[in-house]
Amino acid sequence: MTDHEGAWQSGGCHCGAVRFRVFVAGAKAIACNCSICAKKGMVNLIVTSEQFELIDGAASLSTYQFNTRAARHKFCKHCGIHPFSHPRSHPDGYDVNARCLDGGCDHFEVEGFDGQNWEASVASIQSPR
Numbered sequence: 001m002t003d004h005e006g007a008w009q010s011g012g013c014h015c016g017a018v019r020f021r022v023f024v025a026g027a028k029a030i031a032c033n034c035s036i037c038a039k040k041g042m043v044n045l046i047v048t049s050e051q052f053e054l055i056d057g058a059a060s061l062s063t064y065q066f067n068t069r070a071a072r073h074k075f076c077k078h079c080g081i082h083p084f085s086h087p088r089s090h091p092d093g094y095d096v097n098a099r100c101l102d103g104g105c106d107h108f109e110v111e112g113f114d115g116q117n118w119e120a121s122v123a124s125i126q127s128p129r
């Protein structure tokens, strides 16, 4: 895959109950230093609702919220893995955990995001990429 063409990639939680596919448009992902991304080891791929499809497992997903409760962090009730969220920065979109992609996330170029200073940093990920 080049930077100029996208492709649908499949992924899921650890036990396999939750399966999804996401349209990956480029080779860049985001590593965020906020309290929850740091603990999850998240590698974030932020996409629109048109670029994400939940294939299986809606009934296996639970939601974790904290602080402003704006983000809805989805996790599998069976295995505890967090495959995606509806992020505070893109409430109508998806923040996919690239670590849950079947192909892994080692091929992404990972950029830092200062989620500890979210208000000051958020514009950098809300502008078109």
Ligand SMILES: [Zn+2]
Pocket (backbone or CB within 6 Å): 013, 014, 015, 016, 017, 018, 076, 077, 078, 079, 080, 081
């Ligand atoms: Zn699971």
